[in-house]
Amino acid sequence: MKNVYVNTIGCQMNVYDSELMIKILKPLGYVQIDSIKKADLIIINTCSIREKAAEKTFSYLGRIAQAKKEKPDQIVVVTGCVAQNLGKEITRRAPYVDIVLGTRVLGRLPEYVKKVSEKRDRIIDIEMTEGFDEIKGYEEPKETKVSKFVTIMRGCDNYCNYCVVPYVRGREISREPESIINEIKSLIDGGTKEITLLGQNVNSYGLKENLCSFPELLHKIKNIDGLERIRFATSHPKDLSDNLIEAFKNIDKLCDNFHLPVQSGSNNVLKGMNRKYTREIYIERIIKLRSVRPDISITSDIIVGFPGESEEDFNDTLLLLKEIEFDSLFAFKYSDRSVAPASKFKNKIEEDVKTDRLARLNELQNEISKKKNIIYEERVEKVLVESLSKRQSTEISEDIKLKQWMGRTSSNKIVNFNHTEDDLIGRTIEVKIEKARANSLWGISTN
Numbered sequence: 001m002k003n004v005y006v007n008t009i010g011c012q013m014n015v016y017d018s019e020l021m022i023k024i025l026k027p028l029g030y031v032q033i034d035s036i037k038k039a040d041l042i043i044i045n046t047c048s049i050r051e052k053a054a055e056k057t058f059s060y061l062g063r064i065a066q067a068k069k070e071k072p073d074q075i076v077v078v079t080g081c082v083a084q085n086l087g088k089e090i091t092r093r094a095p096y097v098d099i100v101l102g103t104r105v106l107g108r109l110p111e112y113v114k115k116v117s118e119k120r121d122r123i124i125d126i127e128m129t130e131g132f133d134e135i136k137g138y139e140e141p142k143e144t145k146v147s148k149f150v151t152i153m154r155g156c157d158n159y160c161n162y163c164v165v166p167y168v169r170g171r172e173i174s175r176e177p178e179s180i181i182n183e184i185k186s187l188i189d190g191g192t193k194e195i196t197l198l199g200q201n202v203n204s205y206g207l208k209e210n211l212c213s214f215p216e217l218l219h220k221i222k223n224i225d226g227l228e229r230i231r232f233a234t235s236h237p238k239d240l241s242d243n244l245i246e247a248f249k250n251i252d253k254l255c256d257n258f259h260l261p262v263q264s265g266s267n268n269v270l271k272g273m274n275r276k277y278t279r280e281i282y283i284e285r286i287i288k289l290r291s292v293r294p295d296i297s298i299t300s301d302i303i304v305g306f307p308g309e310s311e312e313d314f315n316d317t318l319l320l321l322k323e324i325e326f327d328s329l330f331a332f333k334y335s336d337r338s339v340a341p342a343s344k345f346k347n348k349i350e351e352d353v354k355t356d357r358l359a360r361l362n363e364l365q366n367e368i369s370k371k372k373n374i375i376y377e378e379r380v381e382k383v384l385v386e387s388l389s390k391r392q393s394t395e396i397s398e399d400i401k402l403k404q405w406m407g408r409t410s411s412n413k414i415v416n417f418n419h420t421e422d423d424l425i426g427r428t429i430e431v432k433i434e435k436a437r438a439n440s441l442w443g444i445s446t447n
């Protein structure tokens with residue numbers, strides 16, 4: 001038996017890819033551990049979305065160099081967006097890295113690990129393959145989580161001016177529906193109840209390859225026995241079709257949540273970002289979604305301080321927050337990404353202005369999020385239980401011990417509640433919400 005340590009940085013796609021790498025390494029005898037020192041194989045799955053991604057990767061690799069001094073036969077793999085972007089530069093600056101693996105060739109990992117362990121060699125493979133890199137030859141582990149990610153497409157064709165994804169993940173490519181369905185069935189057999197379909201822009205799934213549209217894929221998936229909930233991420237507002245909105249009317253398993261990144265409430269900024277929609281189109285899509293699913297929670301992403309964003313532009317974003325009333329937001333200050341076109345834009349915003357705008361935006365959103373959560377008080381919600389809460393139990397008396405559980409509503413709100421039962425994981429429990437907190441709800445079970 002050999003040990004593999006994986007450090008995953010970044011988005012859900014990377015979480016999915018890391019799990020996939022662990023599964024395909026299993027036939028070589030690797031099991032996952034959480035100690036760098038004891039690992040025979042170390043994988044760093046990097047992300048370029050974060051600021052100073054390359055510097056952070058090299059600083060982390062410095063720690064690995066220390067571990068490798070004590071265990072020189074350790075194999076070190078760097079993969080993900082930074083690996084794709086920097087390629088050879090990684091081994092030049094960190095010569096103890098054995099394998100640099102691009103985002104489109106993960107399936108080659110076992111072959112490369114075998115090669116390096118037999119004959120110490122260095123492998124750099126950042127080939128941008130054309131088709132969907134269908135990875136076969138692995139089994140789902142016996143114990144699967146209640147909620148799992150399933151990748152349905154890779155790459156992106158949209159070229160938003162601030163984003164590196166099209167450069168480091170390649171052009172958009174969709175996976176065959178049969179393959180997606182088979183993976184979901186195998187997860188369900190292992191105990192999964194909820195899946196999140198992943199892609200950079202799931203709304204355009206299958207169109208380029210003429211497979212089937214995203215709403216059609218949802219209709220195929222909804223019939224899988226044992227699957228209780230379907231989520232997806234991420235969507236591009238310009239591709240949010242009427243058919244997808246209609247799916248929220250017809251598919252009960254689709255959860256009451258839509259993550260629709262708006263990025264800015266100003267048409268000037270949206271144009272500068274190359275987002276190809278206006279605030280008016282965005283608002284119209286949300287109104288339509290709410291007309292078919294009045295309880296749907298809407299979440300979004302915002303970038304503040306994009307080059308050229310004036311105070312008036314920023315105010316348009318604040319007004320949009322008030323108009324839409326998002327349930328929650330992921331808001332970030334704009335920062336340059338070397339390969340993205342906006343890094344060359346001239347009219348950059350001062351750091352203190354960006355900081356001030358982000359604080360104002362978060363303050364407004366906190367008020368809105370609180371207001372949206374308070375609506376849940378006194379309601380009975382169906383909660384799919386994922387795990388024990390961090391605070392695990394409360395002793396009421398010598399005989400009664402209440403365990404504290406954590407799950408999610410269909411609208412993706414985290415709910416903590418007490419229950420006497422020993423194992424609720426994977427069950428859907430009715431919970432009466434007693435208290436709304438800023439980022440979660442607290443309740444008592446009614447069954």
Ligand code: SF4
Pocket residue numbers: 156157158159160163164165166200201236
């Ligand atoms: S849609 Fe835009 S922001 Fe999203 S991954 Fe593609 S280029 Fe990046």
